[in-house]
Amino acid sequence: MENSNILIIDDNQLVLRSLKLVLKNVFKTVTTLTDPHTIMGVLNTANVDIVLLDMNFDSRKLDGEEGLFWLSRINELPKPPAVVLITAFGDIDLAVRSVQSGAEDFVTKPWSNDVLISKLKSALEKHKEKMDKKVMMERSEALLKEMESMQKLSLEEMERKHILDTVAQEGGNLVSTASRLEISRQTLYNKLKKYGVIN
Amino acid sequence: MENSNILIIDDNQLVLRSLKLVLKNVFKTVTTLTDPHTIMGVLNTANVDIVLLDMNFDSRKLDGEEGLFWLSRINELPKPPAVVLITAFGDIDLAVRSVQSGAEDFVTKPWSNDVLISKLKSALEKHKEKMDKKVMMERSEALLKEMESMQKLSLEEMERKHILDTVAQEGGNLVSTASRLEISRQTLYNKLKKYGVIN
């Protein structure tokens, strides 16, 4: 956490100052914003690990939709930060929807500093796991496509691919490659020539 | 939903009857339990798509821990049903923890029948997506292992594997297999013989 950067968005300057005061000792950097429209710009340039986001900016609407809206925008990023939502007008349904929409946690004003800090901490951890899973999912899809396309290859194409993979694995050493493939070195030469890798 | 089976657990007979009355027109079957200790037995034998689970059974403790406990047990199953938690003593933190722990939704007593039904419905849908992802993750891990082991194969082993895969894909048709592999039919015969698939 001492190594993480937090971005705080709240339209109330007092709240913002108070939050910054508490969190500046906990995070490496604390950035604050009053206008949520500037969030995406900041996230695209600065290195932000976690966002503490107020849910109500237009004082006429207190339903939290704005927070959920910006949460969605943030989660559309390729590598979104963790998001913890904070609101003075929280109800159970809003809290549930927030977490369902991908928020790591949900904090109500007035907050307890200790609780806030501990929630931010576990939010960072949970988010890390979530991102790891996301990466795995993406890799899985790529793998699946590769597997599928491999199944359509001719024997020769498959051979070429496997030989090249093995050569790469062996760091270009042709003796060990031939031995791994259980073919004679001469044959490996022939094939590499056929496949246009050498000569 | 008309094709799904629901299991309702609540220690209050009146609540149980009332819920059953509402939901029997919505689900294919409605099973009810008063004692949460019997949940796992039922889930292991009956076909349950979604569980509506009360959070408090011991009237001295109203913190909802029991609901979270049984939620965890349910989610340890290999193919867990969707779970919607219901409680009369809900607060925001409990709702958040519930969803974080894998509940699809969180309902407070007294409930609105319409809202309950719509939450159960979307819970089923969300859960289905979640399970699809889970399956993908598991398949991903299996795929990764297979890919890794493939990279260690000799040329001949790789050839054998690819040929057998292609034969299977072509439903055993050797003419189309040979053409897909871009080898002569005779060669395919030779190799199948070499690999002990025929003769």
Next chain:
DNA sequence: TATCGAATGTCCAAAAGTTGGACAACCAAG
């Protein structure tokens, strides 16, 4: 059920590929 196109099983000889062994040249590590 008779028919016909596709698939199977088997054969052949020419062409192509694979093999182990050999040898000079190279190179990086001691």
Next chain:
DNA sequence: CTTGGTTGTCCAACTTTTGGACATTCGATA
């Protein structure tokens, strides 16, 4: 400067692949 391992190249014996041919079997369908 030696040495163990690698590279690049050659060879002749051996094996595999190839296209073509042919009779047989299979399966859909008229």
